[in-house]
Amino acid sequence: MTAGAGGHKLRTVNLSVFYHRTQALHGISAAFGERLITAIIGPSGCGKTTLLRCLNRMNDHLPGFRLTGEVLLDGQSIYRPGTDLRRLRTVVGMVFQRPNPFPLSVFANVAYGPRVHGVSDRMELWATVERALREVGLWEEMRRRLDRPAPDLPLGQQQLVCLARLLAVRPEVILLDEPCSALDPLATLRIEDLMRRLKCRYTVIIVTHSMRQAARVSDRTIFMLDGRLIEEGPTAAIFTSPRDRRTEDYITGKLG
Amino acid sequence: MRDERPVEMLLGLVALSTTTALVLIAVFIFIEGVPVIARVGPAQFLLGRRWAPDAGSFGIFNMLAGTVWVTVGALCLGVPLGLACAIFLSEVAPRPLARMLKPALELLAAIPSVVYGFMGVVVLVPLVRTTLGGPGFSVLAASAVLAVMILPTITSITYDSLRAVPDSYREGSLALGAGRWQTIAMVLMPAARPGILAGVILGTGRALGETMAVLMVAGNALRAPTSPLDPVRTLTANIALEMGYAQGEHRQALLATGLVLFVVIMAANSVALALSSRRAGEGG
Numbered sequence: 237m238t239a240g241a242g243g244h245k246l247r248t249v250n251l252s253v254f255y256h257r258t259q260a261l262h263g264i265s266a267a268f269g270e271r272l273i274t275a276i277i278g279p280s281g282c283g284k285t286t287l288l289r290c291l292n293r294m295n296d297h298l299p300g301f302r303l304t305g306e307v308l309l310d311g312q313s314i315y316r317p318g319t320d321l322r323r324l325r326t327v328v329g330m331v332f333q334r335p336n337p338f339p340l341s342v343f344a345n346v347a348y349g350p351r352v353h354g355v356s357d358r359m360e361l362w363a364t365v366e367r368a369l370r371e372v373g374l375w376e377e378m379r380r381r382l383d384r385p386a387p388d389l390p391l392g393q394q395q396l397v398c399l400a401r402l403l404a405v406r407p408e409v410i411l412l413d414e415p416c417s418a419l420d421p422l423a424t425l426r427i428e429d430l431m432r433r434l435k436c437r438y439t440v441i442i443v444t445h446s447m448r449q450a451a452r453v454s455d456r457t458i459f460m461l462d463g464r465l466i467e468e469g470p471t472a473a474i475f476t477s478p479r480d481r482r483t484e485d486y487i488t489g490k491l492g
Numbered sequence: 493m494r495d496e497r498p499v500e501m502l503l504g505l506v507a508l509s510t511t512t513a514l515v516l517i518a519v520f521i522f523i524e525g526v527p528v529i530a531r532v533g534p535a536q537f538l539l540g541r542r543w544a545p546d547a548g549s550f551g552i553f554n555m556l557a558g559t560v561w562v563t564v565g566a567l568c569l570g571v572p573l574g575l576a577c578a579i580f581l582s583e584v585a586p587r588p589l590a591r592m593l594k595p596a597l598e599l600l601a602a603i604p605s606v607v608y609g610f611m612g613v614v615v616l617v618p619l620v621r622t623t624l625g626g627p628g629f630s631v632l633a634a635s636a637v638l639a640v641m642i643l644p645t646i647t648s649i650t651y652d653s654l655r656a657v658p659d660s661y662r663e664g665s666l667a668l669g670a671g672r673w674q675t676i677a678m679v680l681m682p683a684a685r686p687g688i689l690a691g692v693i694l695g696t697g698r699a700l701g702e703t704m705a706v707l708m709v710a711g712n713a714l715r716a717p718t719s720p721l722d723p724v725r726t727l728t729a730n731i732a733l734e735m736g737y738a739q740g741e742h743r744q745a746l747l748a749t750g751l752v753l754f755v756v757i758m759a760a761n762s763v764a765l766a767l768s769s770r771r772a773g774e775g776g
């Protein structure tokens with residue numbers, strides 16, 4: 237098994253999740269390598285979003301949510317009592333399926349994270365906003381339009397602003413939940429390009445319903461079905477020589 | 493299919509007659525009120541400090557000031573309280589509790605204003621007198637009663653605006669490591685601002701127009717107040733107090749006072765309407 241440059245950044249150990257009585261995840265044990273892109277694929281409703289949101293505890297407040305097993309970040313359980321949720325979420329950040337910029341200016345959106353964490357110095361905020369927008373490749377387009385309301389931008393740029401907003405808090409892990417499903421093909425390409433550049437510095441985990449996207453961008457792929465992890469491995473291996481029948485069926489389009 | 497035309501016609505008739513009534517009232521107040529203002533002079537009418545109907549002096553400044561004092565006081569007490577209630581119901585309270593409390597709060601709006609006035613006289617006025625001094629009948633008492641009366645309006649509209657803020661904003665903020673209060677202050681309140689402003693302005697309109705409860709607790713002295721503990725007479729209270737016996741020019745001057753109120757409240761409501769329709773436009 238090939239781990240990333242620095243081994244495993246995140247691991248789930250026998251993770252099961254319940255919403256009230258219904259079980260959404262069944263004993264998932266998966267590892268996410270540092271500075272790699274791991275794709276989670278599987279048919280709709282198989283638990284991809286649920287798994288992803290367990291990794292920064294965004295499920296905690298959902299009604300009836302219950303979890304057994306472990307999630308380890310750098311070897312430390314993130315569900316142990318006394319975990320600082322605010323710190324956890326700056327280390328493990330998330331971009332959502334539908335772009336959700338706040339109804340504020342582009343600048344205020346990107347500066348939001350640092351502000352929330354106590355940065356109030358104008359110069360420092362400007363520097364952070366510029367760095368984050370450069371990182372997502374939006375700086376040249378946006379430098380003269382930083383005071384525009386972010387929700388007025390085209391969806392593709394909105395999603396990039398959301399990514400910049402996340403990078404501004406300097407996360408180590410980036411969770412992406414079908415980040416391109418609301419975008420046109422061009423904006424999708426742009427995000428995929430960006431992901432390949434981001435992986436030098438971040439651990440990236442992307443949920444996608446598009447197998448071609450998984451094949452294009454990811455280093456490793458996890459295939460899920462009905463809340464279970466069916467197969468996990470290097471992306472090339474999963475797509476060319478799957479070991480499990482169900483993986484093969486899904487990849488060849490006979491399933492979901 | 494049943495013929496629905498009679499129902500439609502009936503509803504149309506109702507709509508038509510209410511609008512007509514509003515227009516007629518406006519026309520009546522204008523026709524009756526404008527001549528006095530013209531005769532006294534608008535500046536003298538609005539800024540004159542002497543209200544002596546028997547001597548033919550019609551300056552409403554003291555009462556205008558009274559209305560402003562009482563209304564501003566009501567907003568100072570009612571807006572923070574209303575926002576706090578709305579934030580609690582929308583963002584803190586468990587959903588079932590909120591669903592129980594909100595209608596109860598809205599029921600406050602259905603209590604006749606004379607009951608509020610009564611409670612004010614029995615509880616609030618003595619309380620102000622014994623703890624803070626003065627006659628008790630005061631700006632403070634009137635503002636406090638009004639604050640309770642506008643609370644349902646402000647709370648209910650702010651609550652609805654907060655509920656209309658998509659959950660994706662809440663999640664986006666929490667996912668960046670923001671706390672719940674930071675999310676409320678920095679994302680949710682700005683997102684709900686047009687609606688909140690509309691609620692505050694509607695509350696202001698209600699406070700400006702409220703008569704009976706204010707009249708019962710304000711003391712009604714014909715002086716511009718200099719402290720929150722001074723008794724005060726508002727424009728509405730003045731009309732209610734004097735209309736019963738006023739004749740001739742006095743009566744017209746009271747109607748002119750009504751005209752001033754009418755214009756102010758209509759303006760406030762138009763602004764509120766513009767704000768809330770802008771919000772609806774943004775939601776699309």
Ligand SMILES: Nc1ncnc2c1ncn2[C@@H]1O[C@H](COP(=O)(O)OP(=O)(O)O)[C@@H](O)[C@H]1O
Pocket residue numbers: 255260278279280281282283284285286287298299
């Ligand atoms: N908040 C929730 N409450 C109850 N059940 C949920 C909730 N979210 C997801 N589920 C259920 O959990 C299962 C997995 O959902 P999800 O993780 O969203 O799948 P995916 O992202 O792969 O489409 C589905 O059966 C879904 O109905």
Ligand SMILES: [Mg+2]
Pocket residue numbers: 284285286
């Ligand atoms: Mg999903």
